[in-house]
Amino acid sequence: MIKAGIVGGTGYTGVELLRLLAVHPDVEVCAITSRGEAGRPVADLFPNLRGHYDLCFTDPASGELDKCDVVFFATPHGVAQSTVPGLLAKGIKVIDLSADFRIRDVALWEQWYKQPHACPELVDEAVYGLPELNRDKIREARLIACPGCYPTSVLLGFLPLLEQGIIDASDLIANSASGASGAGRQASIGTLLTEAGESFKAYATAGHRHLPEITQGLQDIAGGKVSVTFVPHLLPIVRGIHSTLYATLSNKDVDLQSLYEERYRDEPFVDVMPAGSQPETRSVKGGNTCRISVFRPQDGDKVVVLVVEDNLVKGASGQAIQNMNILFGLPENAGLMAPALLP
Amino acid sequence: MIKAGIVGGTGYTGVELLRLLAVHPDVEVCAITSRGEAGRPVADLFPNLRGHYDLCFTDPASGELDKCDVVFFATPHGVAQSTVPGLLAKGIKVIDLSADFRIRDVALWEQWYKQPHACPELVDEAVYGLPELNRDKIREARLIACPGCYPTSVLLGFLPLLEQGIIDASDLIANSASGASGAGRQASIGTLLTEAGESFKAYATAGHRHLPEITQGLQDIAGGKVSVTFVPHLLPIVRGIHSTLYATLSNKDVDLQSLYEERYRDEPFVDVMPAGSQPETRSVKGGNTCRISVFRPQDGDKVVVLVVEDNLVKGASGQAIQNMNILFGLPENAGLMAPALLP
Amino acid sequence: MIKAGIVGGTGYTGVELLRLLAVHPDVEVCAITSRGEAGRPVADLFPNLRGHYDLCFTDPASGELDKCDVVFFATPHGVAQSTVPGLLAKGIKVIDLSADFRIRDVALWEQWYKQPHACPELVDEAVYGLPELNRDKIREARLIACPGCYPTSVLLGFLPLLEQGIIDASDLIANSASGASGAGRQASIGTLLTEAGESFKAYATAGHRHLPEITQGLQDIAGGKVSVTFVPHLLPIVRGIHSTLYATLSNKDVDLQSLYEERYRDEPFVDVMPAGSQPETRSVKGGNTCRISVFRPQDGDKVVVLVVEDNLVKGASGQAIQNMNILFGLPENAGLMAPALLP
Amino acid sequence: MIKAGIVGGTGYTGVELLRLLAVHPDVEVCAITSRGEAGRPVADLFPNLRGHYDLCFTDPASGELDKCDVVFFATPHGVAQSTVPGLLAKGIKVIDLSADFRIRDVALWEQWYKQPHACPELVDEAVYGLPELNRDKIREARLIACPGCYPTSVLLGFLPLLEQGIIDASDLIANSASGASGAGRQASIGTLLTEAGESFKAYATAGHRHLPEITQGLQDIAGGKVSVTFVPHLLPIVRGIHSTLYATLSNKDVDLQSLYEERYRDEPFVDVMPAGSQPETRSVKGGNTCRISVFRPQDGDKVVVLVVEDNLVKGASGQAIQNMNILFGLPENAGLMAPALLP
Missing domain, CATH: 3.30.360.10 (Dihydrodipicolinate Reductase; domain 2)
Structure with missing residues (x-):
């Protein structure tokens, strides 16, 4: 089982990662962080997860993420760029759903996001995680920047x-x-x-x-x-x-x-x-x-x-899992096979 | 023309009063207050009012309300009770859409609204503005407490x-x-x-x-x-x-x-x-x-x-205007004759 | 008072004409036709009109439209073109909300609407009722083709x-x-x-x-x-x-x-x-x-x-009434002065 | 693999059965019938199923259902009661999502559904498929009447x-x-x-x-x-x-x-x-x-x-699958483990 962590689990891409990973045959979510909700069961915030997770939010500083094989960032821009280097140094793969590593031109990023970039040295290494374009590079990546x-x-x-x-x-x-x-x-x-x-x-x-x-x-x-x-x-x-x-x-x-x-x-x-x-x-x-x-x-x-x-699946959390599947050599559709809900 | 003022015009009952009064044949809105939006045109906040009002929000302390014949309170509870006595003293009628004067048992009010009542002496005088029940009393009132x-x-x-x-x-x-x-x-x-x-x-x-x-x-x-x-x-x-x-x-x-x-x-x-x-x-x-x-x-x-x-019309602003019509001897349906929007 | 008739009153543009004309100061709706609903009160089909109209639907063949000064067609395409000539001959103005007289090239109309045009001789006379473009022509028209x-x-x-x-x-x-x-x-x-x-x-x-x-x-x-x-x-x-x-x-x-x-x-x-x-x-x-x-x-x-x-007002029934106002020399915004409903 | 058939697959309970069974590990849908849509791919009618099913609708008379271990009726009332006896005679289990076998008092059924019951002799045998009430009986049933x-x-x-x-x-x-x-x-x-x-x-x-x-x-x-x-x-x-x-x-x-x-x-x-x-x-x-x-x-x-x-899952198709799981000795939550979609 792949051990996955999620940073910033109180937003919609966070709960969507949890929803999809709940039925992923090869992944176990072992940590989910939130500064504001530390100690609270995730199923308390998102009742659709009741019965599916016993997990509680933990403080990002708790070290829980260090046990993971892969960490997803479901955070606003600006958060991943300061935490990613430490995780990579420990050999943990990172899949960032935020905008931090999507733009190769750092000056352009800083202009649009109106803040200095905290980790420009990793921008070039990050692979833009659109499998239909970059599947081979994704396979070899340490850091994947999921598309918007x-x-x-x-x-x-x-x-x-x-x-x-x-x-x-x-x-x-x-x-x-x-x-x-x-x-x-x-x-x-x-x-x-x-x-x-x-x-x-x-x-x-x-x-x-x-x-x-x-x-x-x-x-x-x-x-x-x-x-x-x-x-x-x-x-x-x-x-x-x-x-x-x-x-x-x-x-x-x-x-x-x-x-x-x-x-x-x-x-x-x-x-x-x-x-x-x-x-x-x-x-x-x-x-x-x-x-x-x-x-x-x-x-x-x-x-x-x-x-x-x-927008929350192929546009965010589903595509992130698709990237993870590629990265870990799993079937690309593992955990993603359920048909859409219609009507 | 009756001169009307509105206190707290940035909420939904405020904009609804403005929408309805825009076509009332006997009323002119001459003041609308908001601490936070003073100076801003009301039509800027509520684009449906563009072309209908040139009015800007004014600070409640500006004295604009003193020119009015009637003042509507479209405020959260707790606001009207401190301002109403001054207006009544100037001979201005008050129609309060908030909960401040609805409950005759002041202790009960304080228990449910979790704050002391600032004007218990007017609670008894206030008429509960449900015309189907209290039409005669409304006609003679100085202060009307509109029903929730x-x-x-x-x-x-x-x-x-x-x-x-x-x-x-x-x-x-x-x-x-x-x-x-x-x-x-x-x-x-x-x-x-x-x-x-x-x-x-x-x-x-x-x-x-x-x-x-x-x-x-x-x-x-x-x-x-x-x-x-x-x-x-x-x-x-x-x-x-x-x-x-x-x-x-x-x-x-x-x-x-x-x-x-x-x-x-x-x-x-x-x-x-x-x-x-x-x-x-x-x-x-x-x-x-x-x-x-x-x-x-x-x-x-x-x-x-x-x-x-x-809920915004008969449940709030429309009923408030119905009360005003009764209070000022106008046809009860003045300004309220348009059919509902269907579909 | 202008006497208005409506042909095809069971659709959304029909009920919207009724809603708007209910508060028009210069118009009385005196006939509304529907083959399928003849005899039924309009307020029965559209409960928002309860208390506003006692009118019942009548059969189009009943002759009720002959009493009108103006007749609105709120019908699918293909209906107005066979009835309009008779009304014009009686001196009744026609405002057609359907597509029958909008396209000047009759062959093009027939190609897109897949049926022969029953009244090509009036197509040229019809004025395309976009007031911002054709206000002067609308003033003189007998037959107005309201834009889609x-x-x-x-x-x-x-x-x-x-x-x-x-x-x-x-x-x-x-x-x-x-x-x-x-x-x-x-x-x-x-x-x-x-x-x-x-x-x-x-x-x-x-x-x-x-x-x-x-x-x-x-x-x-x-x-x-x-x-x-x-x-x-x-x-x-x-x-x-x-x-x-x-x-x-x-x-x-x-x-x-x-x-x-x-x-x-x-x-x-x-x-x-x-x-x-x-x-x-x-x-x-x-x-x-x-x-x-x-x-x-x-x-x-x-x-x-x-x-x-x-789409039902400026895109259909409201614009039709704006055209009527122009046609009859009324203030252009008569009956159309209420602000939009927001929220 | 359990072979499942669906009668009346063009409604919402039909497509919902297909959606849920697409990820059921122990079931293969091998027939879905519709008189009106025979020959048409199900994914053509329900685009969420594209890529999940190659199946086409077949005529109910085609005999395809005879290959099944279990047949679901996702039909209006009155359909199952005439077809069920034949299937049961062939040893096929039936799970009826319609109202045909829910009411034990046949006269009462006929009064509310305004038609004679075509198969009163099976009404008593049918098990009302509310697992929380009747789990043991469901396990032994041939015919399950799913609750409304x-x-x-x-x-x-x-x-x-x-x-x-x-x-x-x-x-x-x-x-x-x-x-x-x-x-x-x-x-x-x-x-x-x-x-x-x-x-x-x-x-x-x-x-x-x-x-x-x-x-x-x-x-x-x-x-x-x-x-x-x-x-x-x-x-x-x-x-x-x-x-x-x-x-x-x-x-x-x-x-x-x-x-x-x-x-x-x-x-x-x-x-x-x-x-x-x-x-x-x-x-x-x-x-x-x-x-x-x-x-x-x-x-x-x-x-x-x-x-x-x-209403389409626990209120219909999900509960039907829950019943099937019980009936065939599968884990009760097989194919039903995905969390709800939130937001």
Whole structure:
């Protein structure tokens, strides 16, 4: 059994790691930390876990994490970067769900996250944990930087087009929408049911922190400069991300449906939908699958890609476990085989 | 034009007063106070009011309220009781939407609200503003204590039965459910969309502050001791209260449908639904109407009353305006004539 | 008092006309027809109207419409075109909320709506009822074709840019999302709460009927050929449309905020939001206002316009009444002055 | 591997059986029938199953069910009763999720379901599949009648009180609320998102078909006559049932918390919550657990029991699989161990 620890277990990605690991055949969660809730049973905070875990939150300083083979960081940005070096030095693998090691350009990271980076020396070593792009590197990694929820959907959506070089990479549009769990489990007026319910709006129009990550990822795929307009929106649902991607085809002779089906044929968690269909966010609720449809409106030179994922699963905790499976040589879908909840 | 002021305009009952008064033919809102938002346009906080109000929040100490004919308190409990005496002394009428003057037994108030009452001398003078019960007293009042949202629904539902003395008053049950706006516009984890959405639960099972108010109101109607079990629940909707009331008939020979229709025939804001129908909360969304159905399951000795209201309108701001209309001799439905929003 | 009739009153645009006209100071609804519900009180079908209307549905053949000054068609496409000529011949004005007279190219209409047009001779005379574009023509019209819900939002959003000729009209994108009331009040599996709730998806990717209407409208504004990619999505809410519009600026030196504010300064129902803000659909729920924000992401050459409206009000019945007000010389905002319902 | 068949696989209990059985270690689904969808892949109708099943719907007459060890009926009432005898004759076990074999009094069944019963001779043999009550009989059964969703919650809630004989069984109240999936996957206006969303109401006040089943079950537990008032309500959520139960204690000296904890100590799918807490429907979403709280308001003689379950899992398909596990001597929680989805 792999011994896993979780840092910052009181947020939604923390409880989602616990939910998924509860049925993982090869993993035992042996430590979960929270400064504020130390001593409290996790099942007290998250009643869905009653009967599944006897575990209590412990203080991060308690040393419990040292017993682990792998530690997940389910923390806000800025936390992992100061703790990771000590864990790596003890031979513990780290899978960071936060943004700390996603951006290779440290200055760019500091500009968007408005603080100095505490561990720039590990940024280059960290592997960006998008298995569909970096599976081989993940296998060998000590430190994995899990992609953000929006970037996962945007990168998987544009990937086949950019790899083939058949779109104008200087003019991409990512119109994305996320359920409210993307905002985390923090008290705030803006995501009250009374404020975010029965409504829809764009937000962060001055610039969302996922933009530099999306741009970097698209450029890695394209092997050159990419320019993308990214507009996030807030959906009145708990879980789910939907990205509607627009690009202009430089080559209209390609069979888009086949391109996507071939590219993702062997991917366990990317499902290319039949031509003419549209993926619904509910079709991936609770599951690690990302579903994609691609079409050309009115057979013109625009290509539209529709991508859905559960922001807490493929967009966060599920993908983190997928990375762990790869890292430890387990079947990639271990613990991730349950179908999504529908209806 | 009646000059109206609002104290505590940043909550949901405050914005609802503004929404309703925007189309009231006889009222002009000339002051709205907020310590925290002084100087900010109200339409900045509540975009639905853009184009309807140029008004800015002012500091409560600014003296703006002194120009008013009537002042509404849309504040948490504990605020009105210290400010009301000064306003009354200046001849200004006060309509308090908070709980400060609802409970005649000051000791009981202090027990449930866990603080000393700052103005016990006015408690007796305050008129409990349920027009269907106290219309004549409201007409002559200086200080009106508007009923709570749950009590309004429970009192209107039991009223005809208790007035007639045909139920066992020692064993009443009020199973109520409220939309999340009842919890107010405060940052809190429990009413986040991610916590309260797509879910349903009871709460405050150790005792809800509306219980002593309900009991007092029912006893006023019954003219004697009443015992009621009250269990509130949280609905995953923005607006609406639904109360399902249960009692045992001591007299089964009464025509319940006629009883209710007759009692409420001349009430502008109580609508007795046809026999066999069930009121929906959405049928009163945004409107001041309370809709009621009454039936006897399997023609037995139980009577069930179904009551719906919009907690922010008939349960708060609309009823406050109804009280104001009565107080100032206006048509009782002035400014309150728009149908509810359906769908 | 203007005597108004409604054809097809059992759908959502029908009940919305009734809701709004209930408080219109200059209009009396004297007939509402429905083949299926003839004889039934409208308030029986729509409980929010209880106490507001005694009216019953009548058969369309009953002749009741002949007493009217104006008749609204709140019908599926294909109905108005066969009835309108008879009403016009009697001197009755017609405001058609359906798609029958929106498209000037009859062949194009027949292609998208898959049936022959029964009244091509009136298509040219019909005035496209977007007041912000055609106010003068509306004033003189006999027959008004009210815009579709999506087209209203897209046209108002692109209008200032196209009028100024500062964007590339050959490459526009309209990414729109609508609440489920846009699908009408028909029994169907796809819009059950269990299917459309807690989810989000694109639909009609093979081509939505509002596309030719949008293209025609944009071309009218631009005075030349326009090409637009339109992708509609289904929101898990009852009311509201949000359009996120993308275009490439050919002239980056323009002050977009001023452009929009100036263009819409005198428009009673278009509200340009402050720079840096984002409109929410809930800010227009139940109201006739369309709110717009405009911005340039990362100060590049893309312009993004965010537009919200209530699909049943500014997107249908409210705009129909706005048209009626213009047509009959009433204040344009008569009956439409209530603020939206928020929260 | 146990070979399982499903009759009527196009409804919500059908897809839920498939979702749960997809990860059951000991079961293989080898046939799923639907007259209307024969030949269509199940994953085509339910996209969450893409990648999990290659199975197509087959015609019920195809004989595919004959290969099965157990057949689940996920059909409307009236279907199973004509097909079950043939299957039993072939030695196939039957687990019926419909109401056909739940009521032992055939005349009562015919009265409530308004049709003659086609197979009265099997009614007595059928075992009512509530494991917490009938585990031993289930082990030996050929035909299991799975409890309805509401009855499961009401019976489990009252069970400890009735077994101990400490409440007045002549005056029970079950105030229940269900998510819209309880109404099934049928096109209807009443459960459209636009009709049932953002609203709450009671329904079936003239008598719900689960009433005789509840009464029978309570009487079986009590060993005598029981009278219950049952009022169901419709919640604007997809999944979840919440029952608030009221009774009068004849013995106030009992420790209710201990009573419930002891009674359900060894039950794998009943979770008694800590004193003072309230169960939320979301805490059981997708899981087979029923969570219960019990309390005495104001320490009086009323006892209130709060019960939540997922109507499609413990209220239907999960409980059916629990029954199958017992019947085939598998661990009772096989395939049912995943925690609920929260948030």
